[in-house]
Amino acid sequence: MAVSLHAFIDAAARAGLDYRFLLDAYERVPFLHGIVVSIELVIATIAGSALAGLMLLIALRHRNAWIAAPARAFVELTRNTPTLVQLYCAFLVLNMLITQWLRESHIDNPFKPFFWVVLVLSLHKGAFHAEALRAGFDALPVQTLEGAASLGFDRRTRFWRIELPLALRTALPALVNNFVELVKATALASAIAVGDVTYQSIMIWTQRDNVLALMIVILLFFGLLTWLVSLAGRWLERRLWIPGYGA
Template identity: 70%
Template sequence: MLDTVTVVIAALKALGLNYGFLLDARERVAFLRGLGVTLELCALTIPVSLLAGIVLAAMLTSGRRTLAAPARAFVEITRNTPTLVQLYCGFLVLNMVITQQLSQYGGTNPLTPFFWVVLVVSLHKAVFHAEALRAGIEAVPPVTLEAARSLGFSRRQMLLRVELPLAVRFALPALVNNLVDLVKMTALASAIAVGDVTYESIMIWTQRDNVLELLLLILAWFGLLTWLVSVVGRWLEARLRMPGYGQ
């Protein structure tokens, strides 16, 4: 296996691409670990963001001002400010406050940089999920809601059994687009030294002159991940398409 890698690296070097770091065990392990961390970030932020988006959408369409008003304020603030600034505010400000408060009682802050990336990125994309779902909920035909009421459904039952299942189908293209953007957004983890593929690549190219080569690998990795999300999204769209709708 190593011989094959050596041959490939030699061939690429003849083309002017230096992938010699793959022959260094420490750097190779660090890069592969970075790929894994990026995969972990995607695996966690996708379900967390969708769950938070559903909660926000339910609050926005609840008809209760006490729920809709704070949800709307959160949506407007979150989607109108840069994700990187939110990450810095969370990790450098809020995390510091938590650390100081816990230290007064002899405790330590258990929240890691990885946690803050998952939280901030998930909540940031959750507001876009929420808006897509809200539009989907509002697109549910009134006659469908009247039929649900005639069956004695409560507001909660209507949301869970009627509105959300239909809203997800209406909003699925927008949700998939949001998830593709979320995958790319996980690269922000390197800003607070989380060892994702971007951070590990930066650490490697500071010791070698191979920025272009590592950037090509990063692009290929994120291209693969976003392609997989798109494929699953298209499969779900075909699977959940409502027969006769829009025709």
């Protein structure tokens, strides 16, 4: 293993790429940990955004205007403002206010940068998920809804057992695209010093001046993650396809 690593580093050096940091445990260990943190961010934000999207969809479709209107305002505000600005507002403003409030009670703030990244990205992409699902609901055939109503299903049963499963199939390509964008957006975590692969790479190249070598690693890493998400999405589309539906 060590021989192969040295051979790789030597071959990369001949190509003008400096990966000598892999031989230094002081830099290698945080870098590998950064890869793990990035994967954790992707998993957490995918799950969180899916939940946020479903909750926003339910709120948007609620009959009570006092619930639907704020949900619509939140979706529009979230979709139309930069993700980085939202992250700064949450971490530098809201988190600071929480810290000051808890400090009066001599309590440490339990919300770490990782939490704020997951929260902001989940809500941000959740708004896009909700709109994709709403389009899926709008595309449902009227005959399907009338048939469900004629069978005596109440509104809640129709939503969970008929409308949502069918709308999900229609919206799935858009949802997968949102998840791909979400994977790439996790790189913003480095903006508030979350120790992901991007942040750890920045720490290394400020000392070694090997920006190109590490940028190639980052590009390949996120390219692999997005490819896996796309692959899972295509598999899910085939798995959930209903023969003849929508034809």
